[in-house]
Amino acid sequence: MIEIKDHSGLSGIPKEIFSPENTNELITFLKNNTDSKFRIGAGLSGVSAAAVPLEDETYIDFSNFKELKWIDKLEGVFFAAAGNTMLEIKSFVEKEGWEFPILPGSLRNATIGGMIACNGGGPLSLSYGKIGNFIRAIEIICADGKKMNFGSLCKKISEGPDFTKLFIGSEGTLGFINNVILQCVKIPKTKLYRISHSSFYELANSIRNFIKLNPLYLEMAEPDALKFSSGEINSVIWLGLKEDEELDINNLIKLGFEISAFNSEYLKERFDIGMNLQSYKKFLDLDISFPLKHTAEILTSLKKLFNKNKLETAFFGHAGDGNWHIHVFYEKDNPIDQVISKSFDEILFKFGGHISGEHGIGRIHKERYIHFKDENYKNLYQALKLFLDPKSQLPSIF
Numbered sequence: 001m002i003e004i005k006d007h008s009g010l011s012g013i014p015k016e017i018f019s020p021e022n023t024n025e026l027i028t029f030l031k032n033n034t035d036s037k038f039r040i041g042a043g044l045s046g047v048s049a050a051a052v053p054l055e056d057e058t059y060i061d062f063s064n065f066k067e068l069k070w071i072d073k074l075e076g077v078f079f080a081a082a083g084n085t086m087l088e089i090k091s092f093v094e095k096e097g098w099e100f101p102i103l104p105g106s107l108r109n110a111t112i113g114g115m116i117a118c119n120g121g122g123p124l125s126l127s128y129g130k131i132g133n134f135i136r137a138i139e140i141i142c143a144d145g146k147k148m149n150f151g152s153l154c155k156k157i158s159e160g161p162d163f164t165k166l167f168i169g170s171e172g173t174l175g176f177i178n179n180v181i182l183q184c185v186k187i188p189k190t191k192l193y194r195i196s197h198s199s200f201y202e203l204a205n206s207i208r209n210f211i212k213l214n215p216l217y218l219e220m221a222e223p224d225a226l227k228f229s230s231g232e233i234n235s236v237i238w239l240g241l242k243e244d245e246e247l248d249i250n251n252l253i254k255l256g257f258e259i260s261a262f263n264s265e266y267l268k269e270r271f272d273i274g275m276n277l278q279s280y281k282k283f284l285d286l287d288i289s290f291p292l293k294h295t296a297e298i299l300t301s302l303k304k305l306f307n308k309n310k311l312e313t314a315f316f317g318h319a320g321d322g323n324w325h326i327h328v329f330y331e332k333d334n335p336i337d338q339v340i341s342k343s344f345d346e347i348l349f350k351f352g353g354h355i356s357g358e359h360g361i362g363r364i365h366k367e368r369y370i371h372f373k374d375e376n377y378k379n380l381y382q383a384l385k386l387f388l389d390p391k392s393q394l395p396s397i398f
Contacts, residue, residue: 048362082113218320323357
């Protein structure tokens, strides 16, 4: 049997693998396997092991489950099947002059179903929000083969709760995300700036000032992350502004910042980090989110924690919305013991943070998540789980 693994460091060999190519194949399989346990995956670009199966689970591989078609080219509304990659979607909509602003670093492998399952985003989520903002309708297949549709082709409705939101971030625990209706956007022309400073703290502390300019995106990395791309020894911000917004370059230079304008191909310096570190060593990705006003304090506190424990790390992320990817590298055994993990979370929660901004919980962060979430949240989730998956054939986030 084939070993299934993502970038979390975990792997698993499932009881069985099934790769449906369309809805009918999936429903037929589910109806013929009424007592099986399932794990859902496709591109395996995740870092939390949400798609890594256990030995008693059947792995449902959506990587061949593809279809793209226009519903309304003039309004930018299209249909996508769960297995279409984000690169396929990007190419599809750009042929008609549209853009889809959810651009993960793993464009070639990440699928629309997986992105919805973990509530993914990307650099443009600062301006456009995460993937849930672009879903008009969603089709779910329950573990017993029942088909459920939520949402509408309409742009705006107000008729009770919007149940499409139940499945955004559900991580394949409430049903199979089958097909979706999505909305494109038009992205304005952008002026790009590369801003660096010798002090990680000072650059992180400047983020709130850049936010006042209403940027399209604002990304940042420190030198330990930049060694996987440009090798820059200073911390760097990549700032994208609309053409009518002005940056006070002279004042920033006086304050010790180095600034240069560049075109979009130089964003490669940012995106190469996530791609190149995957071949370096095993790592744990601590994907965190926190209020912007605490950026400098929380990041420097966490960096000190890891340095004190002599752990090799790389900090980079979507600085404009307070979502950072903190990679901790190791050779053999995961070095994050309970003491370090507890200290990490104490710092994170002290500043109002959360343990994931867009990469989900999966198997990696499940224990921390259960400890973090309150009882009301857990009870409501379990009530939904009981209704949608009464035989617990799908994994649970609790």
